[in-house]
Amino acid sequence: MSTLHIFSKPLNYYCANQLENLILSDDNVLLVGDACFAKKQFRQFADTLLILEQDAQIRAIKLTDNDKAISYEDFVALTLSTNQSITW
Amino acid sequence: MSTLHIFSKPLNYYCANQLENLILSDDNVLLVGDACFAKKQFRQFADTLLILEQDAQIRAIKLTDNDKAISYEDFVALTLSTNQSITW
Amino acid sequence: MINVLVMSQCSPFDDLNIRDALDMTLIFAAVDQNVSWLFSGPAVLALKKHQLPNNIGLKDFFKNIKTLEIYDVENIYVCEKSLLDYGLNKHDLLIEAKALNFSQQQTLIKAQQHVVNL
Amino acid sequence: MINVLVMSQCSPFDDLNIRDALDMTLIFAAVDQNVSWLFSGPAVLALKKHQLPNNIGLKDFFKNIKTLEIYDVENIYVCEKSLLDYGLNKHDLLIEAKALNFSQQQTLIKAQQHVVNL
Amino acid sequence: MSRFVLSLHTPPSDHDTTQRIVKFAHACLAQGHTIDAIFLYQQGIYHASTHFDLSSDELQISALWQQLADQKLNLMLCVTAAEKRGLDIKNTGVFAVAGLAEFAMLASDADKWVQFK
Amino acid sequence: MSRFVLSLHTPPSDHDTTQRIVKFAHACLAQGHTIDAIFLYQQGIYHASTHFDLSSDELQISALWQQLADQKLNLMLCVTAAEKRGLDIKNTGVFAVAGLAEFAMLASDADKWVQFK
Numbered sequence: 001m002s003t004l005h006i007f008s009k010p011l012n013y014y015c016a017n018q019l020e021n022l023i024l025s026d027d028n029v030l031l032v033g034d035a036c037f038a039k040k041q042f043r044q045f046a047d048t049l050l051i052l053e054q055d056a057q058i059r060a061i062k063l064t065d066n067d068k069a070i071s072y073e074d075f076v077a078l079t080l081s082t083n084q085s086i087t088w
Numbered sequence: 089m090s091t092l093h094i095f096s097k098p099l100n101y102y103c104a105n106q107l108e109n110l111i112l113s114d115d116n117v118l119l120v121g122d123a124c125f126a127k128k129q130f131r132q133f134a135d136t137l138l139i140l141e142q143d144a145q146i147r148a149i150k151l152t153d154n155d156k157a158i159s160y161e162d163f164v165a166l167t168l169s170t171n172q173s174i175t176w
Numbered sequence: 177m178i179n180v181l182v183m184s185q186c187s188p189f190d191d192l193n194i195r196d197a198l199d200m201t202l203i204f205a206a207v208d209q210n211v212s213w214l215f216s217g218p219a220v221l222a223l224k225k226h227q228l229p230n231n232i233g234l235k236d237f238f239k240n241i242k243t244l245e246i247y248d249v250e251n252i253y254v255c256e257k258s259l260l261d262y263g264l265n266k267h268d269l270l271i272e273a274k275a276l277n278f279s280q281q282q283t284l285i286k287a288q289q290h291v292v293n294l
Numbered sequence: 295m296i297n298v299l300v301m302s303q304c305s306p307f308d309d310l311n312i313r314d315a316l317d318m319t320l321i322f323a324a325v326d327q328n329v330s331w332l333f334s335g336p337a338v339l340a341l342k343k344h345q346l347p348n349n350i351g352l353k354d355f356f357k358n359i360k361t362l363e364i365y366d367v368e369n370i371y372v373c374e375k376s377l378l379d380y381g382l383n384k385h386d387l388l389i390e391a392k393a394l395n396f397s398q399q400q401t402l403i404k405a406q407q408h409v410v411n412l
Numbered sequence: 413m414s415r416f417v418l419s420l421h422t423p424p425s426d427h428d429t430t431q432r433i434v435k436f437a438h439a440c441l442a443q444g445h446t447i448d449a450i451f452l453y454q455q456g457i458y459h460a461s462t463h464f465d466l467s468s469d470e471l472q473i474s475a476l477w478q479q480l481a482d483q484k485l486n487l488m489l490c491v492t493a494a495e496k497r498g499l500d501i502k503n504t505g506v507f508a509v510a511g512l513a514e515f516a517m518l519a520s521d522a523d524k525w526v527q528f529k
Numbered sequence: 530m531s532r533f534v535l536s537l538h539t540p541p542s543d544h545d546t547t548q549r550i551v552k553f554a555h556a557c558l559a560q561g562h563t564i565d566a567i568f569l570y571q572q573g574i575y576h577a578s579t580h581f582d583l584s585s586d587e588l589q590i591s592a593l594w595q596q597l598a599d600q601k602l603n604l605m606l607c608v609t610a611a612e613k614r615g616l617d618i619k620n621t622g623v624f625a626v627a628g629l630a631e632f633a634m635l636a637s638d639a640d641k642w643v644q645f646k
Contacts, residue, residue, distance in 0.1 A: 001286050008546065008646070010305055010336045015100050015185055015217040018255065021278035022285065033545050034305035037339050037380065055549070058352070059306075060344035072556035079641050080531055086183070086291045087644035089404050096429065096529065098187055098218045103303055103335040106373065109396035110403065121428050122187035125221050125262065143432070146234070147188075148226040160439035167524050168414055174301070174409045175527035178637055189428040192613065196571055199609065203633045232435075234427050235470045290642040292536070294571070296520055307545035310496065314454055317492065321516045350552075352544050353587045408525040410419070412454070423540075423572065425614050455540065458575070461615030470613070496587070497542050498578030500617070 002026050004082040008033035011041035014088055020044060028082055030070065036061050050078070090114050092170040096121035099129035102176055108132060116170055118158065124149050138166070178289040180204050180211045185293070187218035189229070194222045195237050197294040198244075205249045212284065213244075215273070216255035221262055223254065223269045241270055255281065296407040298322050298329045303411070305336035307347070312340045313355050315412040316362075323367045330402065331362075333391070334373035338380055341372065341387045359388055373399065414523040415446045417515070420456035421529040424464065427471040433528040434476045441483060448518045450480070452489035452507060457499050460489045460507035474505065481506035488515060531640040532563045534632070537573035538646040541581065544588040550645040551593045558600060565635045567597070569606035569624060574616050577606045577624035591622065598623035605632060 005023055007014070007030070023029065029046040031039065036056040042049055043066070051061075053069040063069055070078065079085050093111055095102070095118070111117065117134040119127065124144040130137055131154070139149075141157040151157055158166070167173050182201045186193040197213065204211035215223060222241065230236045244252060256275040259265065266275065276284065285291060300319045304311035315331065322329035333341060340359065348354045362370060374393040377383065384393065394402065403409060418437060422429045433450070440447055452459050464473050481487055488510040494501050501509050519525050535554060539546045550567070557564055569576050581590050598604055605627040611618050618626050636642050 003285060003291075006644075008549075009308065012103050012335060013305075018185075018216055018257070018278075021257075022281060024282060032549060034307050034336065034339070037305065037336065040381070052549075054350055054552075055545075058346045058349050059339075060342060060346070072552050073560065075553060076556045076560055076562070079533075079643055083286065084288050084291050085641070085643055086285070087293055087646055091403060091409075094527075096432075097190065100217060101187075106303075106334055106375070106396075109375075110399060112400060120432060122189050122218065122221070125187065125218065128263070140432075142232055142435075143428075146228045146231045147221075148224060148228070160435050161443065163436060164439045164443055164445070167416075167526055171404065172406050172409050173524070173526055174403070175411055175529055180636075190426075191423070192425045192427075192571070192610075196610070199629055200633075203629045204637070207630060207633045207637060209633070209637050230469075232431050233471045234431065235467075290636060292642065292644060293646075294538075298519075308543075309540070310454070310493075310542045310544075314493070317512055318516075321512045322520070325513060325516045325520060327516070327520050348586075350548050351588045352548065408519060410525065410527060411529075412421075423614065425572070455542070455572070458615055461617075463617040464615045465612035465618075473615075495582035497540065498575055498581045498590075500578075500580040501582075 002028060002082045004028045004030060004078055004085040006030050006032060006085060006087045007035040007042065009035055010038035028078060030078065039067065090116060090170045092116045092118060092166055092173040094118050094120060094173060094175045095123040095130065097123055098126035116166060118166065127155065177208060177210050179287055180209050181284065181288045181291045182211065182213045183291060183293045184213065184215050184219035184222065185217040188222040189234070193294055194219065198237065198240060200292060200294060201244070201249055202247060205247055211249060212251035212253060214253040214255070214281065214284065216258045218262070220254050220258045220264060223271065223273060224264060225268055225270050238270055245271060253284065295326060295328050297405055298327050299402065299406045299409045300329065300331045301409060301411045302331065302333050302337035302340065303335040306340040307352070311412055312337065316355065316358060318410065318412060319362070319367055320365060323365055329367060330369035330371060332371040332373070332399065332402065334376045338372050338376045338382060341389065341391060342382060343386055343388050356388055363389060371402065413444050413446065415448055415521065416440055417449045417451065417519045417522045417525045418447060419451045419453050419525065419527050420459065421454045421527065423455040423458045424473050429528055430473060430476065431471060434480065436526065437480055437485065447485055448522055449486045449488050449515060451515045453493055457489050457494040457497055460494070460499060460504040462503050462505045477506050490515070530561050530563065532565055532638065533557055534566045534568065534636045534639040534642045535564060536568045536570050536642065536644050537576065538571045538644065540572040541576045541590050546645055547590060547593065548588060551597065553643065554597055554602065564602055565639055566603045566605050566632060568632045570610055574606050574611040574614055577611070577616060577621040579620050579622045594623050607632070
């Protein structure tokens with residue numbers, strides 16, 4: 001029963017106090033677009049962050065051991081392997 | 089040398105940590121639109137908040153002693169009596 | 177019949193977001209799905225009584241929110257913490273809405289097939 | 295000649311905000327005003343080196359940001375605290391920009407005739 | 413008496429900001445000030461569309477701009493912003509298509525520039 | 530194989546979100562899934578304009594949608610959202626004007642609804 005949480009902007013774009021209360025430890029957190037710049041801010045929500053590889057690459061963002069690079073094929077598969085997605 | 093700071097949304101719409109550092113005690117803080125709902129959040133920036141009266145009225149917001157009701161005529165005058173305005 | 181959750185987090189007059197969410201909620205009810213609408217953050221203010229947008233030329237969409245009951249949309253939820261943040265209690269609200277704590281909101285989300293954030 | 299300050303607070307690919315701010319800055323320089331551009335919050339990332347938006351079909355506006363120097367726009371400022379927040383230092387930036395603390399930003403604002411937030 | 417320029421950055425679906433800039437403009441004029449331009453920029457350019465279809469209980473966007481145009485106000489829109497956003501720049505109603513430079517010159521001469529968003 | 534609906538909520542000036550939904554759609558099709566609709570809602574409706582004028586180094590909005598239309602994808606836009614926002618609903622290019630109910634029925638039958646914004 002895992003939810004896919006999709007973010008496309010840095011954390012200050014969102015109502016932060018509610019997010020930490022709505023994302024569970026076995027949920028998936030996917031950063032796309034400008035959210036990739038803010039890995040450090042999103043780390044509180046998940047041990048491993050999923051990062052859309054192309055979006056991170058063009059922004060010159062280096063992935064570390066705690067990041068999992070996601071292709072568009074993986075992105076599609078993720079929406080199918082999770083129960084529901086929320087684009088915040 | 090006073091600045092007019094104009095807000096139209098509740099505080100969570102803005103990069104909060106920087107605002108408190110950029111608004112000075114003799115600046116004017118004007119709440120219009122949905123910012124009127126969030127008087128309590130903006131109180132930290134000014135002892136007296138200026139509130140666009142019509143916008144507060146239609147939202148059923150009661151003004152208190154620390155609020156100053158502003159008409160559109162006052163709004164125009166405010167932009168002239170301050171050195172510069174910032175619409176956040 | 178599937179479960180669809182509409183989430184609102186924008187303030188009442190922020191663009192047409194609340195009205196877009198209202199339309200979405202009504203239409204899923206119209207096509208016989210089990211739709212829920214959750215208000216959190218400044219969106220809870222869209223349920224505040226006695227607002228009169230007509231007076232400045234804006235559409236009174238609060239009237240339309242009241243029609244949710246007529247159209248049998250019963251799953252209206254508000255974030256308990258957000259009500260508190262904006263100094264609202266249940267008597268200040270236009271329509272009956274169930275206040276949910278965060279754990280109840282998690283349960284609500286997990287029960288959905290589709291979640292849409294408007 | 296008047297002092298005009300363009301403020302950017304949006305992330306680099308959030309709509310066209312950074313590019314709109316760039317156009318505004320260049321045009322005020324072109325009409326011979328004393329224009330300044332202040333980056334704060336996630337907008338500081340618009341000055342980060344080595345980005346390649348071309349690779350996914352997006353315009354490389356970083357090239358255009360570099361032309362600020364050619365057009366003699368010299369008053370480029372970044373919020374010191376925001377650089378820190380995003381783990382950037384001056385060597386990571388595309389162009390030379392003066393890092394300002396909050397008190398220096400206040401002084402900059404107070405010196406303006408017009409301030410525009412894009 | 414002072415000289416103003418106003419700029420609008422939000423789309424026409426933001427009815428609340430729209431009523432506010434219009435009322436501010438009328439208040440300016442009523443006090444004898446001059447408005448050298450109202451300038452549509454960013455998402456604001458969509459206000460110059462001629463295809464609104466709004467029911468009678470909605471804010472009547474086009475009528476509000478027409479009233480300001482009737483007072484000989486200079487209503488302008490940024491052509492670059494419009495072209496990128498798909499506005500038909502051949503049909504912009506009461507708004508005149510203008511370059512950013514035109515606005516920048518008016519803003520430089522104005523006492524006050526007030527942004528609405 | 531699964532059935533998707535995708536919805537787009539940001540305006541065409543948000544090039545980054547635009548390239549993302551288009552790439553996601555192509556990846557869906559490449560894996561043999563079905564996309565029952567891409568639906569333009571809120572500011573997304575402006576993607577159906579036929580008046581873009583973008584220089585060659587910009588994301589070519591109209592060409593991207595044309596490529597998806599060539600693959601027989603059902604591209605829809607919400608008529609109510611469009612009328613309120615001033616889109617010319619008589620000229621919507623590769624997008625079909627539709628009611629919210631049509632989309633809601635497709636979404637109800639789909640396995641997955643992914644929002645892009």
